[in-house]
Amino acid sequence: MTMTTETQKTPNQMSFGERAVDAMFVSNNAVADIKAQFASLIDHMKTVESSSSNPEARSTAATAIVQIQTAQMWAVKAITFNT
Numbered sequence: 001m002t003m004t005t006e007t008q009k010t011p012n013q014m015s016f017g018e019r020a021v022d023a024m025f026v027s028n029n030a031v032a033d034i035k036a037q038f039a040s041l042i043d044h045m046k047t048v049e050s051s052s053s054n055p056e057a058r059s060t061a062a063t064a065i066v067q068i069q070t071a072q073m074w075a076v077k078a079i080t081f082n083t
Helices: 016-020 029-051 055-080
Strands: none
Touching (some): 016 029, 029 055
16 A cells, blocks of 8 residues: 555644554555545544533544444455455
8 A cells, every 4th residue: 555645734733533544655546535434423423522512412422433444444345355
């Protein structure tokens, strides 16, 4: 695997979701696309977690973030299985 060369961001320029899926580390365009989509979902859940005053909602959003990261890893594995 290699880092993407298209419009690379530094870690400080990346969203929470992009850092969570390690968006800089991709092997092909399909992986980059999948990671971008999962990063967007993680960013949405991070907003829910940060903006809620309900502890259960915050906990549920945090759990969703972990599960989305897991799904992202499996999706990347599926895409790159035979490469």
